[in-house]
Amino acid sequence: xxxxxxxxxxxxxxxxxxxxxxxxxxxxxxxxxxxxxxxxxxxxxxxxxxxxxxxxxxxxxxxxxxxxxxxxxxxxxxxxxxxxxxxxxxxxxxxxxxxxxxxxxxxxxxxxxxxxxxxxxxxxxxxxxxxxxxxxxxxxxx
Amino acid sequence: xxxxxxxxxxxxxxxxxxxxxxxxxxxxxxxxxxxxxxxxxxxxxxxxxxxxxxxxxxxxxxxxxxxxx
Numbered sequence: 044x045x046x047x048x049x050x051x052x053x054x055x056x057x058x059x060x061x062x063x064x065x066x067x068x069x070x071x072x073x074x075x076x077x078x079x080x081x082x083x084x085x086x087x088x089x090x091x092x093x094x095x096x097x098x099x100x101x102x103x104x105x106x107x108x109x110x111x112x113x114x115x116x117x118x119x120x121x122x123x124x125x126x127x128x129x130x131x132x133x134x135x136x137x138x139x140x141x142x143x144x145x146x147x148x149x150x151x152x153x154x155x156x157x158x159x160x161x162x163x164x165x166x167x168x169x170x171x172x173x174x175x176x177x178x179x180x181x182x183x184x185x
Numbered sequence: 186x187x188x189x190x191x192x193x194x195x196x197x198x199x200x201x202x203x204x205x206x207x208x209x210x211x212x213x214x215x216x217x218x219x220x221x222x223x224x225x226x227x228x229x230x231x232x233x234x235x236x237x238x239x240x241x242x243x244x245x246x247x248x249x250x251x252x253x254x
Contacts, residue, residue, distance in 0.1 A: 069249075102252030107219045107226065110246050118192050127249045134253055141252030147214050148247065 044083045046125075046152055046168050046181045052090045053183060057164055059092045060130035060156050067103040069095050069129040071113050072154065073122035085152065088122055095129075102141065103129050126151035128166075132158050136165040138176035146171035152179060186239040197237070204232040206243065217248040 060068040071091040077084050091113040095103040105127065117124055126148070131139075136157035138146070146153055149172040157165045168179040186199050190210060197206070203222070207215050220227045221244045227235050237243070 071249075097250070102250065104248070104250035107221075107246050110249070111221055111224065111244060114244060114246070129251060131253065139251065139253050145217075145248070145250050145252075147217060 044085065044170075044179060045079075046085045046087065046179055047184050048087045048166075048181060050183050050185060052087060053166060055092070056090055056128055056154075056156060056166070060158060060164075061161075063095065063130070064132055064158065065100045066098055067095055067100060067130050067132060068156075069093055069103040069105055069127065071105070071110065071127050072125045072152065073113075073117040073120075074125050076123055076125075085125055087125060089117070089120065090128065091116075100132050124151075126153055126168075128154035128156065130156045130158055134159055136167040137178075138169050138171060143171055143174055143176050146176075154181070186237075188237055188240065189242045191243070191245060200236045202233060203227050203235045203237065203243075206237065207232065207245075210245070212245055214247070219246040219248070220244070221246065 070093045072087045074086045074088040093109045094106040096106050097104050114124065136155045138153065138155065153169045153171055155167055155169065168181040169176045170179050187194055187196055203220050212218055222241050
């Protein structure tokens, strides 16, 4: 699977995550799924910036009300929910045990933005299934 | 009666409860799922008694969260 993310949407996530420091920030991603031969291609067409109702630098929960509004917006725009994103203010861009435990959807892409090194933020996408997290191919496009 | 579930129209029996719909839809991890009907959140304790009506719009919102530990 290849996942494409517009640089402008990456910047949107980054700017929001930095503004939410020291807490974790979170949101949703939506887009279009297509097939190129046997390979699945996912284009992230829209990123949603949601409230972390935990207001914590160690964990996050998406606000269900905002989640509902986001799902409605995805439907209205013909987009497919693809997964979610969250930031790690002080740890690397990889799934924590808690991230894995609470990743219930094996079809979702879980994006994690590390702000551990503020001058070098890192965004990766992960597939989580059967208690294992695997890094996916995330490609930034103009 | 016809209701809309996760964006799709469905024919279901009259007075179907939210709890019955959860079973019907094979909702995974219902303990981590919030149900909204016409954009109102239904408390978990009301799932057994909340009866759906013609034209209701139902969404299942899966808990999304994580942590550092």
